[in-house]
Amino acid sequence: MYVSVQNEVFDFSKEIEQFSKKLNNVGALVTFTGIVRGKKSETLDFMFIEHYPGMTENQITSMINNAVKRWNINDALVIHRYGKLEPGEPIMMVATAAEHRREAFEAAEYLMDYLKSRAPFWKKEVINGKEKWVDATVDDELALDRWNKF
């Protein structure tokens, strides 16, 4: 397991190379990278992410442990940034490794859904010089429901 909560920009190709070197007996490797986008018809100056040091790492670790148990994945990686992020920069990435692709894809989606609304991060957007905290959406919560329907 690799968990990093960091301010620095990361290079996802290097991260995935390192992660994949340690894997054994894996048939599927799924990766997802979230990127700061500029808003349509508005200009995002930058994004600011705040987090709860300590709780963030613990929450992510327990999400990964749940994913390992549920899908029997071999390993997982989560990197999530905080601080000031410019448009086009990576925000976070998830990688999951499993014997088969279905487990790897589902575990990656599960981790992304939980990171969105159970890892203690809060995003603020600065658009044309105006600051605004990003609101959580009903869809974010609904996304978690589907993992509880088994």
Add this chain to the structure above:
Amino acid sequence: MVDLIYFSWIREKIGKPSESIETNATTVAELLEELMKKDIRYSEVFADQDLFRVAINQELTNFDASILNAKEVAFFPPMTGG
């Protein structure tokens, strides 16, 4: 003594990231009542319990939870990671 920690717009509206307080409250709900009586900033922030969440000792919990073993109680809006 218990440490209160605030994040996002709650931190901004209260005007500080954290504070240590003495309290007689035994639950989160009682603690909130106590804070809301103390200052209008707290009553504005904590008036609507649908708008924020609570964690005790870095674990998400609910407003009925006991704070008797709490070192750290954090208040924050719904998370927006990912």
